[in-house]
Amino acid sequence: MARKAHAAGVALRPHVKTHQSAVIAGWFREHGVTSITVSSVEMARRFSEAGWSDITVAFPMNVLEIDSLNALAVRVNLGLTLDAETTVAALADRLERPVGVWIEVDTGYGRSGVPWIAIDRLLALARAVEAAPNLELRGILTHSGETYQAESADAIVEIHTRAAFRMDAIRRELTEDRSLRTVRVSIGDTPGCTLAGDFAGVDEIRPGNFVFHDVMQWRLGTCRDEDIAVAVACPVVGKYDDRIVIYGGAVHLSRDSITDERGHRRFGYLATLEENGLGRAVLEAPVVGLSQEHGVVRLERPLLDALEIGDVVCVLPVHACLTCDLHPGYRGFDGSVIARLSSSRS
Amino acid sequence: MARKAHAAGVALRPHVKTHQSAVIAGWFREHGVTSITVSSVEMARRFSEAGWSDITVAFPMNVLEIDSLNALAVRVNLGLTLDAETTVAALADRLERPVGVWIEVDTGYGRSGVPWIAIDRLLALARAVEAAPNLELRGILTHSGETYQAESADAIVEIHTRAAFRMDAIRRELTEDRSLRTVRVSIGDTPGCTLAGDFAGVDEIRPGNFVFHDVMQWRLGTCRDEDIAVAVACPVVGKYDDRIVIYGGAVHLSRDSITDERGHRRFGYLATLEENGLGRAVLEAPVVGLSQEHGVVRLERPLLDALEIGDVVCVLPVHACLTCDLHPGYRGFDGSVIARLSSSRS
Numbered sequence: 001m002a003r004k005a006h007a008a009g010v011a012l013r014p015h016v017k018t019h020q021s022a023v024i025a026g027w028f029r030e031h032g033v034t035s036i037t038v039s040s041v042e043m044a045r046r047f048s049e050a051g052w053s054d055i056t057v058a059f060p061m062n063v064l065e066i067d068s069l070n071a072l073a074v075r076v077n078l079g080l081t082l083d084a085e086t087t088v089a090a091l092a093d094r095l096e097r098p099v100g101v102w103i104e105v106d107t108g109y110g111r112s113g114v115p116w117i118a119i120d121r122l123l124a125l126a127r128a129v130e131a132a133p134n135l136e137l138r139g140i141l142t143h144s145g146e147t148y149q150a151e152s153a154d155a156i157v158e159i160h161t162r163a164a165f166r167m168d169a170i171r172r173e174l175t176e177d178r179s180l181r182t183v184r185v186s187i188g189d190t191p192g193c194t195l196a197g198d199f200a201g202v203d204e205i206r207p208g209n210f211v212f213h214d215v216m217q218w219r220l221g222t223c224r225d226e227d228i229a230v231a232v233a234c235p236v237v238g239k240y241d242d243r244i245v246i247y248g249g250a251v252h253l254s255r256d257s258i259t260d261e262r263g264h265r266r267f268g269y270l271a272t273l274e275e276n277g278l279g280r281a282v283l284e285a286p287v288v289g290l291s292q293e294h295g296v297v298r299l300e301r302p303l304l305d306a307l308e309i310g311d312v313v314c315v316l317p318v319h320a321c322l323t324c325d326l327h328p329g330y331r332g333f334d335g336s337v338i339a340r341l342s343s344s345r346s
Numbered sequence: 347m348a349r350k351a352h353a354a355g356v357a358l359r360p361h362v363k364t365h366q367s368a369v370i371a372g373w374f375r376e377h378g379v380t381s382i383t384v385s386s387v388e389m390a391r392r393f394s395e396a397g398w399s400d401i402t403v404a405f406p407m408n409v410l411e412i413d414s415l416n417a418l419a420v421r422v423n424l425g426l427t428l429d430a431e432t433t434v435a436a437l438a439d440r441l442e443r444p445v446g447v448w449i450e451v452d453t454g455y456g457r458s459g460v461p462w463i464a465i466d467r468l469l470a471l472a473r474a475v476e477a478a479p480n481l482e483l484r485g486i487l488t489h490s491g492e493t494y495q496a497e498s499a500d501a502i503v504e505i506h507t508r509a510a511f512r513m514d515a516i517r518r519e520l521t522e523d524r525s526l527r528t529v530r531v532s533i534g535d536t537p538g539c540t541l542a543g544d545f546a547g548v549d550e551i552r553p554g555n556f557v558f559h560d561v562m563q564w565r566l567g568t569c570r571d572e573d574i575a576v577a578v579a580c581p582v583v584g585k586y587d588d589r590i591v592i593y594g595g596a597v598h599l600s601r602d603s604i605t606d607e608r609g610h611r612r613f614g615y616l617a618t619l620e621e622n623g624l625g626r627a628v629l630e631a632p633v634v635g636l637s638q639e640h641g642v643v644r645l646e647r648p649l650l651d652a653l654e655i656g657d658v659v660c661v662l663p664v665h666a667c668l669t670c671d672l673h674p675g676y677r678g679f680d681g682s683v684i685a686r687l688s689s690s691r692s
Contacts, residue, residue, distance in 0.1 A: 017638060017639075039638060039639045040639060059583070059593075059639055059640070060583040060584045060591060060593075060640075061583065062581045062583050062593050063581075063655060063656040064581050064656060064658075083584060084584065084585065084655055086585075086654060086655045086656070087655055090655075090656060111591065111635065111637065111640060111642060112583075112584045112586075112591045112640065145637065235408045235409075235410050237405070237406035237407065237408050237458075238406045238429060238430065238458045239430065239432075240458075245406060245457065245458045247405075247406075247408050250600065250602070250668050251668065251671050254596065254600075254601060255600060255601040255602050255668070256596070256601050289457065291457065291491065292363060292385060292667050292668065292671070293363075293385045293386060293405055294405070294406075294457060294458065296457060308432060309409060309430055309432045309433055309436075310409045310410060310432070310436060312410075321638050322596050322597065322601070322638060325597050325638070
């Protein structure tokens with residue numbers, strides 16, 4: 001991803017919410033990355049303590065956290081995300097330090113952001129940001145989360161291209177107003193950033209999930225199954241005629257799921273183990289059910305015969321971000337222990 | 347539940363995995379409860395440190411945790427759950443202290459346990475337990491989790507009655523063998539224990555969720571919406587024409603969902619707030635989408651007009667056990683702070 005961003009002349013500001021680890025963020029530094037994206041003010045605080053000083057919080061600013069923001073802005077080059085004049089007013093009122101602002105644009109996902117066609121509202125918001133003390137307009141930001149609903153790789157590229165085109169069009173509208181500074185364009189999402197052939201009209205990309213990938217990315221065509229770099233190690237605690245039960249439930253894997261090509265809901269797949277790590281997904285060994293602590297893996301002979309109570313299996317997660325958020329850290333196949341900086345909730 | 351158990355002459359051994367709090371477990375003591383159910387050896391350890399000395403781990407014994415079990419059995423009257431001779435053999439080999447054993451029976455759920463019709467296997471397993479050093483047969487245990495798929499309250503009662511009948515039949519078969527001690531019958535699940543008219547054939551019940559209830563229980567007819575006693579307080583961070591976005595996503599609510607009567611997937615509902623706490627579910631304010639940290643609540647006017655960025659809304663969870671597992675504790679409407687003992691993963 002760093003090579004691709006460099007070749008395209010765009011900045012890579014990876015999202016660290018997937019791994020939430022200072023060690024793994026450090027691997028990005030080795031590839032020239034100096035800025036990161038987080039999804040909460042608390043996550044920004046922990047990464048600033050780990051030495052990161054250029055951080056964008058790509059989540060709609062929660063005005064109840066302005067005190068934490070003031071504390072953080074003392075030592076961090078901070079970027080916020082917002083889409084409402086109410087938020088600008090609250091910040092103008094109570095912010096004590098300069099922070100950068102990204103105006104969130106909804107280019108089609110339908111979650112947060114000002115709808116991309118509402119140019120007048122975007123312009124008014126940009127002017128309000130510029131007029132507010134301590135707020136500095138950085139640019140416009142979008143997350144094309146609708147790529148996760150796409151039916152094909154072509155559809156993902158189409159969504160990406162459309163979003164980049166819409167963002168660039170808004171930038172041109174905004175910069176026609178000479179009172180506005182340079183407006184940068186920031187886009188996110190791993191599927192789009194991975195599959196896109198180019199980043200025309202874009203200044204910065206913020207993918208996160210690609211650090212591990214997962215079953216959902218594999219199903220989308222963003223990666224191969226052997227590219228998935230994280231799994232949950234689960235002891236086998238029950239063995240039956242058509243399944244095993246593992247010590248790995250909703251509190252360990254999360255309840256995110258995919259629907260396979262036959263219409264069945266899947267919560268993960270067992271992975272093969274190769275000499276130096278995770279191998280491939282075993283399509284014949286899907287996680288078909290999750291309780292709080294139990295996972296049910298459908299299995300037939302001879303795969304079933306090879307497993308016994310007390311063995312440990314590795315489960316490839318459907319959505320790595322949610323699964324990793326449930327664990328205190330990672331263990332490498334070389335025995336290394338990699339801590340996470342924080343739980344999102346602590 | 348304590349009154350109902352007392353009137354029926356059955357023991358109440360509530361499952362504490364829902365709340366995982368020593369304070370809340372203490373409320374049960376005030377109702378005469380002296381024994382609890384947990385879902386992991388680690389949870390047993392933390393509750394033993396909080397003063398509980400009679401604990402059943404209602405999860406298939408993970409033989410990789412025998413060392414922790416030995417440490418715990420020094421000070422706790424411990425009950426284990428198992429359904430395989432492999433597990434009995436591993437315990438016989440390495441267990442250093444006496445522990446009680448519950449043989450898990452599958453009365454129809456299809457997750458773990460020996461199928462209820464496999465009487466010969468159940469008898470062989472009971473004898474293996476009795477013959478093993480340090481293992482003491484307590485009885486047979488089931489969890490009728492299929493009540494959560496039931497279409498009506500009548501169907502739940504039917505599942506409960508059938509499970510109790512099957513367990514009692516197995517007990518009679520087992521105790522015909524005079525070498526076996528008294529075989530007790532333990533059943534679980536909040537829907538069945540709440541709606542059942544009687545507990546014929548049962549010695550002990552292990553419901554847990556009823557301490558809070560949730561949207562799923564409400565939909566099943568186990569409780570009313572105003573009985574739901576826990577919610578996640580979420581700041582409003584975005585307001586749009588047809589929705590609000592809240593700071594409350596999959597990492598705060600969990601991704602468990604229900605399908606409403608019109609076929610829509612729902613991840614929770616806003617609750618009204620009354621003078622002294624949570625009020626009723628607002629059906630017109632469903633959580634329709636969850637990202638890692640974002641929740642999307644569909645809302646129309648005039649409800650929408652009453653909410654602004656910076657307000658805090660309360661979301662009734664679909665599955666309280668999973669939601670509570672994501673938080674470090676609870677805050678009462680009287681300002682009290684109630685800690686959880688542990689994360690399942692720490």
